[in-house]
Amino acid sequence: MSDDIRTKLGLRPVINVSGTMTSLGASIVVPEAIAAMSAILPQFVEINHLQRKASAVIARLTGAEAGFVTASCSAGISLAVAGAMTGDNLLAIEQLPDVTPAKNEVIVQMGHVVSYGAPVDQAIRLAGAKAVLIGQATSTHRFHMEKAINEKTAAAVYVVSHHVVDYGLLNFKEFVEIAAVRGVPVIVDAASEYDLRIFLEQGADIALYSGHKFLGGPTSGIVAGNKELVRAAFLQNMGIGRGMKVGKESVFGVMAALEAWEKRDHAGIREREASYLNLWKETLANRPGVTALVEPDPTKNPLDRMRVIISAQEAHITAWDLAAALARGDQPIIVRDHEVEHNYFYLDPCNLHPGQEKVVAARLMEELDKARASNEIIATPFENRSKYRFDDVLRWPD
Ligand SMILES: *Cc1c(COP(=O)(O)O)cnc(C)c1O
Numbered sequence: 001m002s003d004d005i006r007t008k009l010g011l012r013p014v015i016n017v018s019g020t021m022t023s024l025g026a027s028i029v030v031p032e033a034i035a036a037m038s039a040i041l042p043q044f045v046e047i048n049h050l051q052r053k054a055s056a057v058i059a060r061l062t063g064a065e066a067g068f069v070t071a072s073c074s075a076g077i078s079l080a081v082a083g084a085m086t087g088d089n090l091l092a093i094e095q096l097p098d099v100t101p102a103k104n105e106v107i108v109q110m111g112h113v114v115s116y117g118a119p120v121d122q123a124i125r126l127a128g129a130k131a132v133l134i135g136q137a138t139s140t141h142r143f144h145m146e147k148a149i150n151e152k153t154a155a156a157v158y159v160v161s162h163h164v165v166d167y168g169l170l171n172f173k174e175f176v177e178i179a180a181v182r183g184v185p186v187i188v189d190a191a192s193e194y195d196l197r198i199f200l201e202q203g204a205d206i207a208l209y210s211g212h213k214f215l216g217g218p219t220s221g222i223v224a225g226n227k228e229l230v231r232a233a234f235l236q237n238m239g240i241g242r243g244m245k246v247g248k249e250s251v252f253g254v255m256a257a258l259e260a261w262e263k264r265d266h267a268g269i270r271e272r273e274a275s276y277l278n279l280w281k282e283t284l285a286n287r288p289g290v291t292a293l294v295e296p297d298p299t300k301n302p303l304d305r306m307r308v309i310i311s312a313q314e315a316h317i318t319a320w321d322l323a324a325a326l327a328r329g330d331q332p333i334i335v336r337d338h339e340v341e342h343n344y345f346y347l348d349p350c351n352l353h354p355g356q357e358k359v360v361a362a363r364l365m366e367e368l369d370k371a372r373a374s375n376e377i378i379a380t381p382f383e384n385r386s387k388y389r390f391d392d393v394l395r396w397p398d
Helices: 005-009 031-040 047-062 073-086 090-095 120-125 142-148 172-181 227-238 240-244 248-263 266-284 319-327 356-373 383-388 391-395
Strands: 015-017 066-070 105-109 130-134 153-159 186-189 206-210 221-225 290-296 304-310 333-335 344-347
Touching: 015 356, 031 248, 047 066, 047 221, 047 248, 066 073, 066 227, 066 248, 073 090, 073 120, 073 153, 073 186, 073 206, 073 221, 073 227, 073 240, 090 227, 105 120, 105 142, 120 130, 120 153, 130 142, 142 172, 153 172, 172 186, 206 227, 221 227, 227 240, 266 290, 266 304, 266 356, 304 319, 319 333, 319 344, 319 356, 333 344, 333 356
Parallel strands: 015 333, 105 130, 105 153, 153 186, 186 206
Antiparallel strands: 066 221, 206 221, 290 304, 304 344
């Protein structure tokens, strides 16, 4: 532990049971990508040719006609939207975000306008487009989309995520069908999806992925799809894409991560994750006020998580105070707590190094025992979480 780079830097060695979070450094980068990045860093390359090679690998894995690597999936949204507006018009590309092109409206369902750390609609607006929000938070009907499409519509964006409203909206097939009849390209934000082919197979024109989520690549985004649209998005590197650029190491790192993905022992990884979940289930069994349930991923990624439901009366601590307690100390355990006001959080096994599952189990026991032994119920007002949420970042860098 002493040669842990984080300790040398004076950073706490985080154990991540929350999933793939930008705020924690995304994912564990696979060795193949690390080796690729080291190999290319000292060399000069013709970067557009390197991106041609990336295009071929992306095409092979996604079934797309073409693809390229950018800074993030969020960047991919802006670039794909910009490309849908400008095509290969280099002057229009330079002029963005001032929009002269005739088409500058981008349709998105209101129930899809979520925050992945920044708002979905901002990534659209960043390109100079106008985000046209259709329907309401929990309902979109066909007429909403059909009536919103007009001669100014450049594209329609569909977001796949556990964050989005998962009922009452247009499903992907309907969304694609309505757009296709009217010649509107569909851009899918599939940042955190395992299946690299399904959205293009089902009619998306562009599918966007994060390189640093399930793929275990460097921080990056992948733009894949129809060749003309991908080219138009790629050309934005001479415009708004400049500030979203990736270096040779990220392009080559993503290529290596994609190739490693093809060979990855997916079943073996699931087995390992299942063994972590089993250990935690045993740890939490018969603890007063604690219910542990294994649940599938809401967007059908091949990943199970553990929902830990806390009854504060019996456990003597609220779910959010337990999450906060685990996150304190020399070795913080960061749980998946974005629904914690419902008295539960999740343990996500997908970003653990072997052995860390035991630390998680031990810390859960420690904090639950401590709470049970306390005479009072540990219950800070939930409202404090939102009240103080940004205090730390607003003080940055102190
Ligand atoms: C993570 C995520 C993003 C952002 O991806 P980055 O590559 O980190 O920019 C966008 N959309 C969804 C649905 C996400 O889960």
